[in-house]
Amino acid sequence: MNTAASPSQVGLSPRLRQRRFTLLPLRGEGTPFTEPQGRVPGDSTAPAELADLVSSIATVGVLQPVLVEEVDTGEGQPPVMKLAAGERRLRACRWGAVHRPDNPHFAALPAVVCPGPLSDEERRIWQLVENLAREDLRPGELAAALVLDRCAVLLGKLIAGGHTVPAEVYAIEDPIARFQAMDKLRGTDKECAAPWSEVLTRLGLQLSPRKARELVRAFAEMPREISAEMDEAKISLHTRIRFIELRRGRAAAAEDIWAAVKNTGRAKLLRCAVAAATERDDLTAEQALAEAERQHEEANAARAAALRAPDNPTADRADTGAGDLEEHPVVERQLVDNALAALRALVQAVTAGARLDDHDRASLRLLAEELTAAPAAA
Numbered sequence: 001m002n003t004a005a006s007p008s009q010v011g012l013s014p015r016l017r018q019r020r021f022t023l024l025p026l027r028g029e030g031t032p033f034t035e036p037q038g039r040v041p042g043d044s045t046a047p048a049e050l051a052d053l054v055s056s057i058a059t060v061g062v063l064q065p066v067l068v069e070e071v072d073t074g075e076g077q078p079p080v081m082k083l084a085a086g087e088r089r090l091r092a093c094r095w096g097a098v099h100r101p102d103n104p105h106f107a108a109l110p111a112v113v114c115p116g117p118l119s120d121e122e123r124r125i126w127q128l129v130e131n132l133a134r135e136d137l138r139p140g141e142l143a144a145a146l147v148l149d150r151c152a153v154l155l156g157k158l159i160a161g162g163h164t165v166p167a168e169v170y171a172i173e174d175p176i177a178r179f180q181a182m183d184k185l186r187g188t189d190k191e192c193a194a195p196w197s198e199v200l201t202r203l204g205l206q207l208s209p210r211k212a213r214e215l216v217r218a219f220a221e222m223p224r225e226i227s228a229e230m231d232e233a234k235i236s237l238h239t240r241i242r243f244i245e246l247r248r249g250r251a252a253a254a255e256d257i258w259a260a261v262k263n264t265g266r267a268k269l270l271r272c273a274v275a276a277a278t279e280r281d282d283l284t285a286e287q288a289l290a291e292a293e294r295q296h297e298e299a300n301a302a303r304a305a306a307l308r309a310p311d312n313p314t315a316d317r318a319d320t321g322a323g324d325l326e327e328h329p330v331v332e333r334q335l336v337d338n339a340l341a342a343l344r345a346l347v348q349a350v351t352a353g354a355r356l357d358d359h360d361r362a363s364l365r366l367l368a369e370e371l372t373a374a375p376a377a378a
Contacts, residue, residue: 018115021065023108024081026097032068032090032111034083053092061105062089067126069116082116084123124152138231139240143219146199146212147175153202154182154194161192176220211237218244226258233267242274253277256285269293 066086096106272292
């Protein structure tokens with residue numbers, strides 16, 4: 001059973017290393033509790049947003065255990081179970097236990113339990129590890145999570161180095177603002193630095209420091225509302241970086257282009273529209289969008305022509321945009337062959353029943369997204 005955290009991620013915490021898998025009751029003593037945003041999840045109603053999850057659990061059960069902190073209350077009383085991650089799964093199972101008591105999938109809640117109390121840093125590591133395994137984790141969400149964990153690393157070093165960290169600094173909501181405030185407390189003390197290489201190693205995430213910096217740079221320079229909208233529209237990191245480069249010198253133009261792209265409902269036009277506005281600063285948002293439309297139509301026509309002439313793959317290269325090959329050299333054939341061979345071996349092993357660690361899966365997904373976001377050589 002997946003325990004949501006690999007040894008490399010929990011190795012720094014004795015408590016997290018003591019985690020165990022168990023089945024928790026959904027009613028009565030030992031039931032996990034949570035108080036998200038001051039709300040107590042109810043057992044008598046099933047919010048519309050949980051309907052699909054309830055149906056899924058009723059059919060196949062809970063596939064990913066919730067994360068629970070076991071807190072000793074003392075005075076000879078049994079410990080209480082405090083939910084650390086998995087509120088929607090808990091709420092869906094509670095509803096099922098009340099309204100579908102005959103369904104065996106609602107008889108108990110699969111959980112990974114860790115002895116508490118956990119520190120804020122330990123809890124954040126655990127929650128981040130689970131979030132990184134989500135298939136729909138978006139660039140803005142990932143960047144915010146990474147910065148918060150970098151804050152935790154920096155906090156530990158500041159305290160160990162004898163620096164005073166006011167509570168109001170660590171309570172700053174915005175991840176970027178919190179890190180900047182804490183970094184000011186460090187001053188010129190190099191021993192208290194929190195390099196990305198250390199943060200990523202501690203998380204066990206196969207993500208390069210360069211990619212982490214790019215994610216955070218795009219997040220830091222983007223208005224939070226636009227960042228969330230781009231997450232929703234699945235805008236790639238590569239396009240976001242081009243957008244913030246335009247926004248640095250022409251903020252109004254960049255935001256007008258994003259508004260125009262949103263109105264069309266065609267997020268894929270953003271990259272070309274930003275490129276057009278970058279090359280020509282006299283274009284309005286509507287003109288940049290029109291240019292993006294034209295480029296997409298030409299690219300579609302070029303692909304259709306290439307499909308009609310499979311025996312002549314180099315024909316009409318100038319018309320397909322292959323003139324960019326000098327700017328973007330083709331990857332060496334041997335490197336591609338080695339990567340494909342390794343991926344085929346991995347797929348074969350997984351197909352044969354081998355288990356792929358959630359965080360290896362997340363790392364592969366991040367690398368695939370970076371690859372698909374890279375400029376194509378046509």
